[in-house]
Amino acid sequence: MAARATSIIVDxxxxxxxxxxxxxxxxELEHLETADGISSLAEGQHEPALMNALAPWxxxxxxxxxxxxxxxxxxxxxxxxxxxxxxxxPAELAAGTVRRTLPNGSDLVFLPGLNDPGRQPFPDVMxxxxxxxxxxxxxxxxxxxIPGTHSKxxxxxxxxxxxxxxxxxxxxxxxxxxxxxxxxxxxxxPVDDPEAYLWGLKEAKKSAAMLSxxxxxxxxxxxxxxxxxxxxxxxxxxxxxxxxxxARDAGWYAEGDDAAIVGNDGLNDLYLIAAGEFGVRIxxxxxxxxxxxxxxxxxxxxS
Amino acid sequence: MAARATSIIVDxxxxxxxxxxxxxxxxELEHLETADGISSLAEGQHEPALMNALAPWxxxxxxxxxxxxxxxxxxxxxxxxxxxxxxxxPAELAAGTVRRTLPNGSDLVFLPGLNDPGRQPFPDVMxxxxxxxxxxxxxxxxxxxIPGTHSKxxxxxxxxxxxxxxxxxxxxxxxxxxxxxxxxxxxxxPVDDPEAYLWGLKEAKKSAAMLSxxxxxxxxxxxxxxxxxxxxxxxxxxxxxxxxxxARDAGWYAEGDDAAIVGNDGLNDLYLIAAGEFGVRIxxxxxxxxxxxxxxxxxxxxS
Numbered sequence: 001m002a003a004r005a006t007s008i009i010v011d012x013x014x015x016x017x018x019x020x021x022x023x024x025x026x027x028e029l030e031h032l033e034t035a036d037g038i039s040s041l042a043e044g045q046h047e048p049a050l051m052n053a054l055a056p057w058x059x060x061x062x063x064x065x066x067x068x069x070x071x072x073x074x075x076x077x078x079x080x081x082x083x084x085x086x087x088x089x090p091a092e093l094a095a096g097t098v099r100r101t102l103p104n105g106s107d108l109v110f111l112p113g114l115n116d117p118g119r120q121p122f123p124d125v126m127x128x129x130x131x132x133x134x135x136x137x138x139x140x141x142x143x144x145x146i147p148g149t150h151s152k153x154x155x156x157x158x159x160x161x162x163x164x165x166x167x168x169x170x171x172x173x174x175x176x177x178x179x180x181x182x183x184x185x186x187x188x189x190p191v192d193d194p195e196a197y198l199w200g201l202k203e204a205k206k207s208a209a210m211l212s213x214x215x216x217x218x219x220x221x222x223x224x225x226x227x228x229x230x231x232x233x234x235x236x237x238x239x240x241x242x243x244x245x246x247a248r249d250a251g252w253y254a255e256g257d258d259a260a261i262v263g264n265d266g267l268n269d270l271y272l273i274a275a276g277e278f279g280v281r282i283x284x285x286x287x288x289x290x291x292x293x294x295x296x297x298x299x300x301x302x303s
Numbered sequence: 304m305a306a307r308a309t310s311i312i313v314d315x316x317x318x319x320x321x322x323x324x325x326x327x328x329x330x331e332l333e334h335l336e337t338a339d340g341i342s343s344l345a346e347g348q349h350e351p352a353l354m355n356a357l358a359p360w361x362x363x364x365x366x367x368x369x370x371x372x373x374x375x376x377x378x379x380x381x382x383x384x385x386x387x388x389x390x391x392x393p394a395e396l397a398a399g400t401v402r403r404t405l406p407n408g409s410d411l412v413f414l415p416g417l418n419d420p421g422r423q424p425f426p427d428v429m430x431x432x433x434x435x436x437x438x439x440x441x442x443x444x445x446x447x448x449i450p451g452t453h454s455k456x457x458x459x460x461x462x463x464x465x466x467x468x469x470x471x472x473x474x475x476x477x478x479x480x481x482x483x484x485x486x487x488x489x490x491x492x493p494v495d496d497p498e499a500y501l502w503g504l505k506e507a508k509k510s511a512a513m514l515s516x517x518x519x520x521x522x523x524x525x526x527x528x529x530x531x532x533x534x535x536x537x538x539x540x541x542x543x544x545x546x547x548x549x550a551r552d553a554g555w556y557a558e559g560d561d562a563a564i565v566g567n568d569g570l571n572d573l574y575l576i577a578a579g580e581f582g583v584r585i586x587x588x589x590x591x592x593x594x595x596x597x598x599x600x601x602x603x604x605x606s
Contacts, residue, residue: 121506122522122529150484150518166522167514168484175478181471203424209549210513211470211542215453219425219469226425239514246512 005029005061008054009294011128012072014039017049020291021057021064028291030057038077046078051103063104067298069111070128073098083115083125089138089160093130094300109301111294116163124166126152128290129263133161135293136262136285143252143259144285145275147267149174151243153252165250169243170267176235182217187228196230197270200237201244201277210242240270244278255279262289308332308364311357312597314431315375317342320352323594324360324367331594333360341380349381354406366407370601372414373431376401386418386428392441392463396433397603412604414597419466427469429455431593432566436464438596439565439588446555446562447588448578450570452477454546456555468553472546473570479538485520490531499533500573503540504547504580513545543573547581558582565592 003023011018015037021030036049050068057064073081084096096112113127129146136144138159146152149170155162176182177190207213217235220226226234253259259275261268262285275282286292306326314321318340324333339352353371360367376384387399399415416430432449439447441462449455452473458465479485480493510516520538523529529537556562562578564571565588578585589595 119522120509121519122526124518125522125525165512165515166518167512168517169514171483172475172478172514172517175475175482179478179482180474206423208511209468209470209553211472211475211546211549212468212553214471214475215427215469216424219422219428222428223425243514246514250512250515 003027003029005057005064007295007298008057008064008066009291009298010050010054010066010068010072011070011290012068012077013037013070013128017053019053019057021061022291022295026292026295028288032056038071038074041078046072047102050108058104058106063102063106065107065109065298065302066102067109067111067294069131069294073110073113074127079110081110081112083123084112084130085123086114086116086118086164087157087160087162088114088130090134090296090300092160093134093297097297097301099301107302109298111297114161114164116165118163119165124164126164126166129154129164130161131293131297132262132285132289133293134296135289135291136260143257145259145261145271146263146265147261147271148263148265153247155252165247165252167243167246169239170265173236173239176214176217176239177232182214182231182235185218185221185228186231190232191229193230193233194273196226196233197237198273198277199230200234200239201241201274202237204238204241204245205277208245210238213238213242236270237274240274241277244274244280248278253278253280257281258283260285306330306332308360308367310598310601311360311367311369312594312601313353313357313369313371313375314373314593315371315380316340316373316431320356322356322360324364325594325598329595329598331591335359341374341377344381349375350405353411361407361409366405366409368410368412368601368605369405370412370414370597372434372597376413376416377430382413384413384415386426387415387433388426389417389419389421389467390460390463390465391417391433393437393599393603395463396437396600400600400604402604410605412601414600417464417467419468421466422468427467429467429469432457432467433464434596434600435566435588435592436596437599438592438594439563446560447565448562448574449566449568450564450574451566451568456550458555468550468555470546470549472542473568476539476542479517479520479542480535485517485534485538488521488524488531489534493535494532496533496536497576499529499536500540501576501580502533503537503542504544504577505540507541507544507548508580511548513541516541516545539573540577543577544580547577547583551581556581556583560584561586563588 098110100108114130115123144154154164401413403411417433418426447457457467
């Protein structure tokens with residue numbers, strides 16, 4: 001017998017709204033995506049945009065509880081939801097949700113982000129990754145890596161997210177590739193070169209002087225050692241390698257430790273290679289961690 | 304009696320051409336600047352642009368030897384001049400010059416840049432700073448800092464430039480302030496805040512995790528601790544502080560050591576404050592180091 005639709009998960013970010021229709025067995029039945037990111041919506045436009053996006057599902061299945069998360073709950077979103085402090089699990093996150101009722105009677109539950117008050121100089125923050133971590137599972141203590149524009153390293157301990165730290169690796173890579181002295185030297189269109197990526201990782205492993213190491217993207221070309229085709233992947237290796245080096249020195253792992261890669265921002269394979277280079281033994285998380293985690297918090301909220 | 308004009312020094316960069324008319328006593332008599340940077344000139348336009356810029360001086364003083372340096376001698380300039388390897392002083396630099404004769408009979412001497420074959424993973428390079436270092440003086444062994452978009456740390460030893468290392472600090476600062484998540488949070492128009500700069504330096508001193516530390520520019524705002532007015536200077540402190548931290552760990556100085564700040568890229572006061580924070584005792588170089596150095600190499604070349 002086919003699964004019955006029981007809830008909707010909305011991952012609502014800066015540039016897009018992505019939704020999943022979820023069945024009573026927890027499986028994703030259908031997906032949709034619109035360009036109604038929060039950057040394109042003025043005050044008062046959020047509810048109509050959401051109702052419009054979900055109309056096909058509401059008309060077929062009636063009112064359904066909706067969990068919304070991501071930048072939609074930030075200061076620039078629809079409803080600002082306060083960060084819940086670490087350590088936190090589904091119970092603490094559920095206690096931090098904000099509830100509304102949609103025009104068709106559906107419960108709308110905004111999931112909170114997480115902060116880590118223990119980080120210096122200011123509490124660190126995440127919005128969305130905490131839900132992926134919950135979906136990945138909290139039953140075993142673990143170190144988790146969530147690659148992204150702002151990567152997160154997190155620790156699961158005693159059934160809760162114990163703490164985390166952000167690294168702006170993807171952002172620095174994008175800046176360098178698109179706007180810096182490196183942009184002019186790179187092949188167009190850009191190409192990915194696995195060997196050059198590995199080379200960048202190895203150089204990052206050798207040097208703590210990141211501000212100096214980045215200049216090797218120019219000197220390598222001047223020396224005739226690094227081609228325009230290699231440049232992009234080499235620089236990516238430098239910055240992801242620096243993340244692994246800095247995360248190690250900050251105490252997130254020691255060589256030989258286990259960690260899991262969670263999320264699906266398109267960088268997981270690159271992080272897997274970096275982990276191998278830095279001696280971290282990796283298990284890969286499932287792609288549906290976000291939906292699983294959102295369901296877990298939603299159920300805690302509505303029960 | 305007034306000094307007699309005896310030579311011309313041309314600092315010819317990407318966006319401008321700056322020239323100094325120099326007297327027989329080594330003093331700068333006159334200055335001029337045009338927007339004829341190498342990025343605005345096609346092949347064949349360099350000599351006419353130079354003759355046009357210097358016409359007032361040539362018509363008044365006749366033919367004069369001209370030293371040209373900067374990006375004009377790079378691959379994208381007029382005449383590519385090969386880098387001279389460290390260790391090098393005026394004699395080695397003079398041996399690496401390329402000579403032309405201008406239409407009015409003036410000697411035109413292109414000064415070479417310098418490379419450091421000892422740097423990993425590729426030889427480091429400079430174009431222009433080596434001339435500033437020569438002008439600052441090579442008689443005493445010293446550690447020099449030349450602040451800039453791509454800062455240089457250099458060692459003078461036994462009368463020559465012994466080695467150097469580049470840090471792309473200014474470039475990273477510009478990227479962050481103009482194009483990153485930080486750009487959106489900063490006050491417009493930007494303001495300088497000496498206390499926020501010092502705060503950034505102190506945080507950089509505490510943390511080697513640069514990719515994580517940069518995120519404090521966002522979390523500080525979220526925590527209500529860092530204002531839009533403080534953001535720019537705080538971030539500047541973070542990155543210049545990271546340069547001092549990384550230069551120290553790379554062996555350029557130990558706390559309590561002496562160093563001189565050379566050049567005049569508008570950052571010297573900020574670097575002086577950073578040096579104080581990291582325990583480096585600073586002497587400030589003279590503003591005319593570039594002219595002095597170019598004269599020294601020009602005289603070696605023409606003698």
